Amino acid sequence: MIFLRQVFESLVFAYQALRSNLLRTTLSLLGVSVGIFAIVAVFTAVDSLKGKIRNEIDSFAGSGVMYVGKWPWVMANNYPWWKYLNRPEMKYTEYRYLKENLKTAQAVAVIDGGRNASISRGSNSIDANLTGASYEYNQITSTPIADGRYFLPIESDNGIYVCIIGAKVAEALIDGKSAVGEIIKINGIKFSVIGVIEKKGNDMLSFGGTPDEKVIIPYTTFSAIFQKDKPAPDIAIKAFDSDIGQVELEGEVTGMMRSLRSIKPKQEDSFTVNRLDGLNQFFDGIFAALNIAGALIAGFSLLVGGFGIANIMFVSVKERTNIIGIQKSLGAKNYFILFQFLFEAVFLSLIGGLVGIGLVVGITYIPQDALPLTLTAGNIFTGLLISSFIGILSGIIPAWVAAKMDPVIAIRSK
Template identity: 45%
Template sequence: MLFFKLTWESFRFAISALKTSLTRTILSLLGVTVGIFAIIAVFTLVDSLENNIKSSFSFLGTNVMRVDRFPFANGPQDYPWWKYFRRPPGTVAEYEFLEQRLTSAEGVTISASSTTTVKAGSNAYEGMALTGAVYSYQDVYEISLEEGRYFSQSEINASRNFAIIGREIANTLYPQQEVIGKQIKIKGMKFVVIGVFEEEGEGLFDTPSKDQACLIPYGAFSKMYYTGRNGMEPTIAVKGMEEDIGLVALENEMTGLLRAKRGLRPRDDDNFALNKTEFIQNAIGSIFDVISIAGWVIGGFSILVGGFGIANIMFVSVRERTNIIGIQKSLGAKNYFILFQFLFESVCLSLIGGITGIFIVFLLSFIQLGTLDIVLSFSNIMLGLGVSTIIGVVSGIVPATLAARMDPVEAIRTT
């Protein structure tokens, strides 16, 4: 009850301070408002941009390791670049070898991709991302279907001419029509549509989207394209287990198995690269960490000014209420009661400025910035409130301490 009483009285004193000198208080709180606005606005933009970019790379999968010829990161500086070109691509035999022997993986798959044109009657869609995949493709990459179904194991084994297409392709080839069961033609071959991917929308950086994609059995893809070193190079991808942090166990096991399969001697260099898809996301995250620091620096100066403004209000408030403090202490008020009273008042004032800054960011989040979806997250709201509270405590601790230590007799005599 004492806590709520102190809070209510402090809130009343804070409102009273606002009303007594409205212009002075608003100008003093403006620093906190601008500071919180700057920090939360930067964090909201950074988080929204980072989430949009990472979602744009969702086609790479999560917790996935790929077998490639070239590494995502820069390799050894003394490694001859031409050796990367001499490395052999992954093969179906290596995929089957890994699938049978890997123990630290949730799924293993192989796929090959190309860009082509798909037709249906007089309609055509150019630039379709065509991918040939095996049945275990769904174990490594997320397959969300809006309509229809995924391939069965027997359909994959028989290389049936079935296809799963994106929503944009479906709308182009069969506008305002049911597309499941309809035929499409790819490089002269007829395919029956058995599924439609869930619509993803336009990506931030025009990255591959399932809206423009088509998935067919790997065997059917091999009938249209030559797969191998001089053709469409297939990619082996492995999904690691959740408990394998950093995919360390998976990387070690895959390295050993691939070296054995390719007949490499102990002193031979690896002729493959194991790329973790998280590398791109981590690189993106490190860039935005720097931007977040810049946001702290920019907002920090404004908050510093706002903190001095609140401290000034509190010193004036202590001076104006010195007589009241003396009366309260003469009636038995403890030092901590006076301390908390002014401290809560300082926090209330700071929170008013912080909430105003957060509210401005909330209003700005409704502004449309192309494909960038701006979202004010709950964590950023709590961050803004937390920073405001800290600023209120720091700004009010000295005035509140001075008020708590006043001699009641001298305080009452003060005019």
């Protein structure tokens, strides 16, 4: 109890010392405030960017979805494209086979896109991204319909000339009224609009074009008209939610594809099963590098702030040398003196950290359409932890010097 009471008294002494020198206190914490603001702002921006990119990847590719195709999604400088160039393209018959025989798949769709097309109605026209997809496409990715409906299975299987258009396409062609039921032309060929995709706004990644600038038609129609010479689709397969389900599904897909293409046991696969793990790992590496770069930049500010606090603490020890001598002559223990100055340094640093975090909180309230910032409890805790560490590091030597003073010499110092 005596120890705890002395620790509490040390806290009180530290608080009183800070109050009695408000100007010096304010100037001391500025460096720490700037450093903590910088590092917490970087962490917040990177976390927000990470969340947005992952949401857009899930929106584009679907959560728990794997893609069977000719080309692997490998993010590397030495991508061996020549190795995959002569692989056969995926076939519609392979999609039908997997759809009818896979036992661990929740949904199987065939998709082909990335083709620019001229979309027109009367004198209005716009260039859009044309995608051919089977009926199950809306089970693979998020395709919310704001007006109208999605494909029917009979339309998907029989190459009917119907389409679903993005919100921006609808505004450009048929402004001011419902587009459902209207006839538009895709590269001069007439299609009936059966649905309009809910407006989303610009994506940061824009995989395959933003949803607002997309036109989706049945895959059978797409392959017959726009890629009848050499169709090159991907087969998208949605797994059940668990990671174990995805692993089992990948093994089942690989086995069926090797059997379907008569690949011998020692031969390499002539296809690739792409999962989002590799894409997420690629971006995770970028985010880690950004965090390290931001921490290094902010570290210089924290270094300056730490030296500033240490300098002020040495000045404080010099000014209070006589008081230290009196306290020690009255029986104050070394740790009592040490805690006074150490707590003062930590208080300075923590106040500076809180100011820096407060600035980041203010930034998060600024409206941002491109990248809304969200300050997490983890980043707040990180900022306070770094502040405390800087305070301890900056104050430990001055506090140790004060604690080791000879009381007689200290009293005579004034």
